[in-house]
Amino acid sequence: MRLRAVFFDLDQTLFPAEQAYRRGLRSAWRALREREPVGWERFQSLYARARQRVKARLKSSPSARSRLLYFKQLVEDLSGRPRPALVLAMMRAYDRAWPAADLGASRRVAAALAGSYTLGILTNLVCDTQLRKMLRLDPDGRLFRVLITSEELGVEKPQRAMFREACRRAGCRPGEALMVGDDWEHDVLGSLRAGLRAVWLRPPGSPERRLPAGAARIDHLSELPAVLGGAP
Template sequence: MRHPRATVKAVLFDLDDTLVDHTHSARAGLAAVQRRYRGLHHRPLRALEAIYSDLVEEFHSRVLQGLLTLDEARVARLREFLTRAGERVSEEAIRDAAIAYRDAYHAASRPVPGAVPLLQHLRSFVRIGVVTNHVTAEQQDKLAVCGLAPLIDVLITSEEIGVAKPDPAIFEAALRRLGCDREAAVMVGDSWQADILGAHAAGIRAVWLNRFGLPCPDPAVATPIVALEPEVEVAARLLDGKISAGE
């Protein structure tokens, strides 16, 4: 298979909830915390997720700013979560809960459906980069555990570059590393604010992965897709053409 006269030379991907199923892992981590506290047993997991999700961005931004380590953020986030959920526990119990969350999160790590075959298919035609707002070691671990590490050419993290999406500078750093002009690149991500508007500001064509059925804020800014499979059809959309059979 080959893509005839492909103009796209590189495809950039977000990582969490684009290539790696962060939502699934976070749910497993939260379920592990729920099992530790009787006061949470009667609460629907979805209701607890609503409380927890409000805290994720707040504490993640502190990690990106260098104010907290990832482990410190997990502890602080769970402390606030348990407080909001009405649980009064010791600091030792909070630290134990953070470890339980982390272990369950990593044990549940998996690629988003279709991610592996799509990357395998795309590698025949383009270079592949991952652009992510996170610490490098954590994202390297996710790529390795999910079997994605051998399928990408470049990993760019906000920790390494010193700026985070949607800042165009992090996309520009990825393009330099890949040796690709912005006109020959595509960015795929699930976050409208970070991935889509960031890529748009950097002059890169954006494809919005909308797995959860959200309304599209502006179809003129990005091409929406709802899944990463079937890989041949998705690849054709990313490369802005049809894949044809070849020798």
């Protein structure tokens, strides 16, 4: 079947989120340190604990990934009371710091494919954060015509509904779509189970895997056009 739509995971696929978030976290810490004498090591352990508590409470809800909730929990753990001004100041510092990222390769690949395929983004995170990333990658939706965050759909990858909704919005059948992502379970197995094809963007240093039918592997995003060019 002819390929009509190509969907991408956002974090660690098109957007180098881990580096970006590390920058954001240091910036949030600096905002906290203006009011409380907390060193970087201690901040990191407070943050890890707050994150863990929020995740344990919210399980697979998209809000379990909300940095704002982590900061609120951290501040409450530290101060024994809510401090809205401090939490929002940390969040502002975080949001100002992280969006800097080199997106040249991602933009080039998207531009190369946008003429031939409907492009989309399928991502498990809160809408606000992902829109801020898209602001840098494709602010007016000229390249990516579909953008679905798990928060707005109420389901996450690898659930089938996420991929099926993307196909519905792209106006194609699952067999006419392909998902590109770094997460084996979410992006590769999830999309294959929903009837799409998949390209696994292997994270640096991760072990090799046996590819199921319908799946291909690349090591760099820049290899994607060649892989698609060779697809039937």
